[in-house]
Amino acid sequence: MLLDYxxxxxxxxxxxxxxxxxxxxxxxxxxxxxxxSIFGVINKNFAIYPILVFISIEGIYYFFRKKHAFGLADFxxxxxxxxxxxxxxSPIFIMSCGVFGALLSxxxxxxxxxxxxxxxxxxxxxxxxx
Numbered sequence: 001m002l003l004d005y006x007x008x009x010x011x012x013x014x015x016x017x018x019x020x021x022x023x024x025x026x027x028x029x030x031x032x033x034x035x036x037s038i039f040g041v042i043n044k045n046f047a048i049y050p051i052l053v054f055i056s057i058e059g060i061y062y063f064f065r066k067k068h069a070f071g072l073a074d075f076x077x078x079x080x081x082x083x084x085x086x087x088x089x090s091p092i093f094i095m096s097c098g099v100f101g102a103l104l105s106x107x108x109x110x111x112x113x114x115x116x117x118x119x120x121x122x123x124x125x126x127x128x129x130x
């Protein structure tokens with residue numbers, strides 16, 4: 001389907017922007033969100049668990065460290081990606097987010113880690129496992 005390829009293209013743009021400068025274009029972010037939303041409406045998909053898990057992690061992290069674990073773009077990407085999965089598929093996505101996040105953070109050794117590439121890698125890996 002053409003929509004899958006366009007979503008993938010926007011995802012690659014977002015991942016490279018976040019990886020390079022830790023800032024993403026509002027146009028690319030909005031386009032990615034709108035396309036994922038359209039995909040979710042067409043396929044009648046929406047998984048609430050990924051966004052709930054990310055909000056919980058953010059709350060726990062902020063409670064103990066008084067710093068934010070994720071940026072606003074990370075939450076928007078997770079919300080957009082939630083339209084690509086059903087509730088049954090979301091545990092695979094959540095676990096692969098943790099795995100790819102840990103692997104990329106160990107490889108990069110950056111103080112501020114760009115998490116959108118890990119989110120999108122886990123999205124593509126979870127979609128391939130279907």
